[in-house]
Amino acid sequence: xxxxxxxxxxxxxxxxxxxxxxxxxxxxxxxxxxxxxxxxxxxxxxxxxxxxxxxxxxxxxxxxxxxxxxxxxxxxxxxxxxxxxxxxxxxxxxxxxxxxxxxxxxxxxxxxxxxxxxxxxxx
Numbered sequence: 001x002x003x004x005x006x007x008x009x010x011x012x013x014x015x016x017x018x019x020x021x022x023x024x025x026x027x028x029x030x031x032x033x034x035x036x037x038x039x040x041x042x043x044x045x046x047x048x049x050x051x052x053x054x055x056x057x058x059x060x061x062x063x064x065x066x067x068x069x070x071x072x073x074x075x076x077x078x079x080x081x082x083x084x085x086x087x088x089x090x091x092x093x094x095x096x097x098x099x100x101x102x103x104x105x106x107x108x109x110x111x112x113x114x115x116x117x118x119x120x121x122x123x
Contacts (some may be wrong), residue, residue: 001016001017001019002016002017003016003017003120007014010107010108011034011105011106011107011108011109012104012105012106012107013103013104013105014103014104014105014106015101015102015103015104016029016101016102016104017099017100017101017102018094018099018100018102019098019099019100020094020095020096020097020098020100021097022096022097023096023098024093024094024095024096025093025094026049026091026092026093026094027091027092027093027094027102028089028091029089029091029092029102029104030057030070030087030088030089031087031088032072032085032086032087033048033085033086033088034048034050034084034085034086035048035050035055035086035108036048036049036086037069037086037088039067039068039069040056042065043056043110044058044059044067044111045057045058045059045067045111045113046067048088048106053108053112054092054106054108054109055106055108056105056106056107056109056110057061057088057104057105058104058105058107058110058111059090059102059103059104059105060061060102060103060105061092061100061101061102061103062101063092063093063094063095063100064092064093065090065091065092065102066083066090066091066092067088067089067090068088068089068090069086069087069088070088070089071087071089072085072086072087
């Protein structure tokens with residue numbers, strides 16, 4: 001597996017390449033943010049809003065993804081609270097014996113048409 005990260009015109013592009021073995025695999029992609037998340041099913045994205053600014057997290061993958069938000073509440077009483085922290089991302093199931101590309105884009109442009117620039121794959 002490897003990851004490529006690029007910033008182009010204030011948009012963040014993250015590409016993960018994962019290889020599965022003879023067994024299918026489930027993956028979870030997560031990030032922590034201080035922006036308030038909202039999963040927008042009809043645009044298939046996560047809207048992130050903070051201080052009047054909005055960003056959209058979108059995913060391009062050959063496998064379906066399910067957006068999720070996970071709790072940041074400490075599980076132990078001795079852990080510090082994660083005030084104003086949100087853990088968001090997605091889960092997906094990958095086929096066996098396959099090389100999979102997952103492209104994530106975080107942009108201020110609403111995802112009417114998901115268009116990510118091509119990545120060069122170096123192996």
